[in-house]
Amino acid sequence: xxxxxxxxxxxxxxxxxxxxxxxxxxxxxxxxxxxxxxxxxxxxxxxxxxxxxxxxxxxxxxxxxxxxxxxxxxxxxxxxxxxxxxxxxxxxxxxxxxxxxxxxxxxxxxxxxxxxxxxxxxxxxxxxxxxxxxxxxxxxxxxxxxxxxxxxxxxxxxxxxxxxxxxxxxxxxxxxxxxxxxxxxxxxxxxxxxxxxxxxxxxxxxxxxxxxxx
Amino acid sequence: xxxxxxxxxxxxxxxxxxxxxxxxxxxxxxxxxxxxxxxxxxxxxxxxxxxxxxxxxxxxxxxxxxxxxxxxxxxxxxxxxxxxxxxxxxxxxxxxxxxxxxxxxxxxxxxxxxxxxxxxxxxxxxxxxxxxxxxxxxxxxxxxxxxxxxxxxxxxxxxxxxxxxxxxxxxxxxxxxxxxxxxxxxxxxxxxxxxxxxxxxxxxxxxxxxxxxxxxxxxx
Numbered sequence: 500x501x502x503x504x505x506x507x508x509x510x511x512x513x514x515x516x517x518x519x520x521x522x523x524x525x526x527x528x529x530x531x532x533x534x535x536x537x538x539x540x541x542x543x544x545x546x547x548x549x550x551x552x553x554x555x556x557x558x559x560x561x562x563x564x565x566x567x568x569x570x571x572x573x574x575x576x577x578x579x580x581x582x583x584x585x586x587x588x589x590x591x592x593x594x595x596x597x598x599x600x601x602x603x604x605x606x607x608x609x610x611x612x613x614x615x616x617x618x619x620x621x622x623x624x625x626x627x628x629x630x631x632x633x634x635x636x637x638x639x640x641x642x643x644x645x646x647x648x649x650x651x652x653x654x655x656x657x658x659x660x661x662x663x664x665x666x667x668x669x670x671x672x673x674x675x676x677x678x679x680x681x682x683x684x685x686x687x688x689x690x691x692x693x694x695x696x697x698x699x700x701x702x703x704x705x706x707x708x709x710x711x712x713x
Numbered sequence: 714x715x716x717x718x719x720x721x722x723x724x725x726x727x728x729x730x731x732x733x734x735x736x737x738x739x740x741x742x743x744x745x746x747x748x749x750x751x752x753x754x755x756x757x758x759x760x761x762x763x764x765x766x767x768x769x770x771x772x773x774x775x776x777x778x779x780x781x782x783x784x785x786x787x788x789x790x791x792x793x794x795x796x797x798x799x800x801x802x803x804x805x806x807x808x809x810x811x812x813x814x815x816x817x818x819x820x821x822x823x824x825x826x827x828x829x830x831x832x833x834x835x836x837x838x839x840x841x842x843x844x845x846x847x848x849x850x851x852x853x854x855x856x857x858x859x860x861x862x863x864x865x866x867x868x869x870x871x872x873x874x875x876x877x878x879x880x881x882x883x884x885x886x887x888x889x890x891x892x893x894x895x896x897x898x899x900x901x902x903x904x905x906x907x908x909x910x911x912x913x914x915x916x917x918x919x920x921x922x923x924x925x926x927x928x929x930x931x932x933x
Contacts, residue, residue, distance in 0.1 A: 551797060574803040583794030589730040601722035602802040602809075604714040628734075642798065 502527040502650060502676045503548065508557035517543040518554070518700045530672060532687035533680040535697035541680040542582065542654055544603050544697065545699055548581035549652045552649055553557050561650060577604075578643035579652045584635045586629025590617055592638050596645060603646040613641040616671060632659040637685070640671055653679045657686055716808035723812025724797075727786070737785060741778045742827045746924060748774040749828070757769065760837060764899035765838040771828065771895060772888050774840050775848070776855075776881070778824050783859030786817045787867035795929035796867075800931060809925035817833045817863075825852065835890055838899050847894035847905075850912040851887040857923040858883050864930045883906075886915050 503525040510518040513517050518540040525531055533541050546552035552571045559566035564573050585623065586595050596610040606654055614620050617637040622630060627638060643651060651672065656679070657664040665686055668679075672690065681687050696703040731737055790796035791832035798808055825848055833840040853856075862879045866872040894908035 533893065550916065551801065571803050571805075574801060577801070579801055581794065583797075585794040585796075585798035586797060587726065587730055587793065590726065594726075594729070594848040599725050599798070599802065600720055602799060602804040603720055604803065606719075639798075 501525065502529075502562055503678075504558075504560045505548070506558045506624065507542065507547045508547055508554045508559065510540075510547065510552065511555045517677055518547070519704045520557070521570075521700075525676060525678065526693060527676055529693060530676070530677045530679065530691040531695060532691035533678060533695050533697060534682075534684060534687055535680075538699075539638055539697040540700040541697055543700070545579075545652050545654045545678060545680050548582075548650075549581075550574070551579065551581075554633055566675070575646060576649045577644065577652065578648035578650070579654075580636075580639050580643045580656050581654050581660050582658075584639040585629075585643075586627040586635055586638055591626050592630065592634075592641075593623040595638060596642060599642050599709070605646045609645050609647075613645050614645060615627060617641045617667065620681050636660055637667070640667075644671060651675045651677045655681055656712060657681055670691050671676055714803055716805050718813070720805040720812040720815060721910060723809055724815040724819070727813065727816030731816075731820060734742075737824060738823050741820070741926050742823045743841050744781070744829045745774050745824055746779070746831055747858050748830050751833045753859060758836055762836050763836045764901050767832055767838045768892050768895040771832055771848075772892055775821075775825070776829060776884060776888065777852075778828075779821055779852075779855055779859055780877055780880065780883075782820045782824070783817050783856065783863045783880075785863075785875065786860050787864045790869075792866045792912065796931075801804055806928045806931040807842070808878070810864070810924070810931060813864075814856050814860040814923075818852055818858050821852050821856065822849065832840035841898055843898035843905060844895055847891050847898060847909060847912065850894075850909065850916060851891035852899070854916040855884055857920045861923040861926060861930060864927075883919075887912065890915065902907065905912045 501524050503573055505521060505523045508518055508521040521544060524560045533544060535541050547554050550566050550573060553567055554620050561573055566573060593610055593612065595614055597607050600609055614623050617640050619634060619637050620642065622634060622667060636656065640656060656668060660667060668690055749770060755767050758760060758766060785812065803836055829840055832838055859880055866875040869875055890908045890911040894905055895902050897903035897905040
């Protein structure tokens with residue numbers, strides 16, 4: 500069953516075309532990687548799928564709901580890890596997550612579980628601003644899974660995670676539908692059976708265990 | 714989802730961050746004391762003209778401190794990219810806006826707690842409940858407008874320039890009514906009750922208007 504259906508997703512930034520007519524269907528439980536060079540439109544596509552950005556044209560349905568008309572309802576089901584971590588540096592790791600528990604309307608008992616899932620339990624009481632970049636990235640992943648979303652959208656989450664990125668992401672992605680943008684083709688092949696290749700904002704098709712030729 | 718819980722969580726988070734970083738309050742308190750010092754030396758103040766001059770200096774200091782306090786509310790969120798994370802939750806944008814406004818108002822109230830006794834110290838004007846009530850009532854509406862414009866200009870590069878240009882004209886009613894209330898509380902002629910009534914009307918009007926606009930301002 501399809502969890503996400505996008506038709507003709509197009510986005511213009513002023514006069515610049517960032518994404519042109521991308522169609523995609525992602526089934527429940529499926530993991531799909533989005534590959535492409537810098538400026539290919541990966542982040543634009545992911546921001547649209549996360550309902551952060553409204554496309555200039557095109558339709559998007561997630562879990563049977565219109566992604567833009569019913570955006571607030573959908574946000575119970577979507578977790579998004581963006582490029583920037585978006586953490587509060589003066590708050591501790593646990594306080595950052597507690598704050599988002601209040602906003603997500605989930606129990607604060609989830610904080611411990613989320614920190615444990617990303618291996619940050621020992622730094623729970625340290626301020627986010629004092630954590631390394633990799634730890635901050637883990638914390639932003641923990642924030643994205645706090646409310647146990649059905650759809651997880653990860654924009655280059657491996658960028659500063661280090662050697663155990665694949666292991667951590669495998670753990671986090673278990674039992675979820677995932678769209679993952681990355682530059683690391685090996686990681687994409689390892690984590691995602693399906694791949695979408697973007698070039699200059701256009702989809703160059705999807706494939707299974709794609710061997711990407713530049 | 715309970716919007717009050719969201720607003721309180723946002724306000725608590727902002728106040729906790731400020732408490733730990735102490736970025737704003739010490740600087741604003743210092744600014745306020747300096748403004749009063751300049752006012753004290755810039756005018757020839759005596760017991761006769763102090764009630765006429767002191768309210769003007771009070772509102773000048775308050776307006777500029779407010780611009781700084783409210784300007785930072787969304788600028789910091791944008792710089793950290795945390796506003797997007799907040800808006801990705803199912804929380805109502807109106808509740809998020811209310812939480813930011815509550816936190817910014819509390820910061821300004823802390824500054825007022827420095828400003829009002831210092832005003833009495835420098836100008837010898839009475840420090841009464843009526844003066845405090847007028848200033849607090851003006852703070853509510855000024856915070857609602859200031860935080861809304863801060864949210865609008867946060868995504869613009871020239872936000873420091875735009876915020877006063879947009880906010881000051883709409884703060885004028887608060888400065889006029891608040892100034893009149895403070896002057897009459899300090900013994901000058903004028904109806905205190907009428908000025909306070911106006912302040913309450915303006916508070917209701919602008920709190921309702923900014924709450925209605927918050928969703929569009931934050932989400933688009």
